[in-house]
Amino acid sequence: MSTKYLLDPADRRRLLASPAGWLACGFGSGLAPKAQGTFGSLAALLPWYLLRDLSVPAWLGVIVLAFAIGVWACDVAGRILGVADHRSLVWDEFVGQWIALLPALLAPWWAVFAGFVFFRLFDVWKPWPIGWFDRRVKGGFGVMLDDAIAGLFAAIVLFLVLRLAT
Template identity: 40%
Template structure:
């Protein structure tokens, strides 16, 4: 019972329509207090949860569960937390913070669904819990980079308009 609550991120993965999106959204709200404390804390928690998730997914699959079952969304939590860990709330306004968190969610979902390049290769070729969590962790990393690029471009063009 506890394993299922963990793997489904408090049962959000049990929602029949778009469980990955719901799991990611719930994970954003679960991660916000840690992000407010510090980026590093959120990243370290994502790594810790990711390691536990690999072990628990392997146990789930050994017990007869489906590989990458749609109700397992703990990998989405790891990915979206990694994406959010690129955000430094201490230097952003409230509007920028909300925008950055929303962009983290959107970019993560894009890369998690699309699975371009190495993200898709990990998803296809790496078995067990490491494959389930690995592609989402990489998608989160790429999503975080995209958020940084958007904000750098915004900052560059905003300064160009002022000058």
Template identity: 40%
Template sequence: MPMQYDASPARPGARFLLAHPAHFIALGAGSGLSRIAPGTVGTLWAWLAWLAIAPRLSPGAQGLLIAASTVVGWWACTVAARNLRVADPGAIVWDEVVAFWLVLWLAMPMGWWGQLAAFALFRFFDAAKPGPVRWADGLFKGFGWRGGWGILWDDFVAAFCTLLVIALWRFWGL
């Protein structure tokens, strides 16, 4: 069966999730299996995981975690997309996880309302894909390492847009 160039959500299950370590990572420890809004569920999982992990690490170690998670995620997203035979499956949520970790790492400390605003902004930029996010989403398409990077890249641009809004919000004292 030839591979599809399709962004429609694949519907893997628990068997796929547990069949390979890359699948477990790419599907955000199962959060990508959600039938409703897997990207939002993956981002919620990222938020909770960050709140559990980050206090135990120095800021430098947090940055190293994000860098390592990007490299490992690139591999995992590449493998999972190839095995699902879909270029950018909706069930792959590691891109949301590592990009939202980046937002939280750079924007913290924030109270609960600030984190909720960061979550909402990130989800807006990731889902609506305005301007630069849409550009990034179309830049690296397909299968293999290029496609695996493409899965991550638009979410990093969404994270940058989120951080820009937060920086402007703080600058203007809102």
């Protein structure tokens, strides 16, 4: 059985054999040997970049749909691995990163870098209420929720930084 930190080859195969597992591990980005959350957040930048010209309402729709699919995928993948919030499950980083980058849709290039950094800081640091939800809400919804809140915090900080920069 997996631990929260190690993923043996059999678990890796079982995870990637399932559409839910493939999505939950961020199309493989969560299978990095270290810093899985950072690799997941970096991988989230490619679809964000490809879809950056969407309107804000369309982006909100993408985020809501991705969150809902992530609840299902992370729940299934967690059961496959026997660990509800295994480090290899990084779809929550995709959604959290997209939330964090909402203010960067019409901003200069450096805002993407700043949004990435702010999201990673909030995701790792987990200030209240992020850490509270991370400890208490379980299953696929719990996996997704704390990163969505971290993304919201990062988006607020990025918005404020952009306002101060103009």
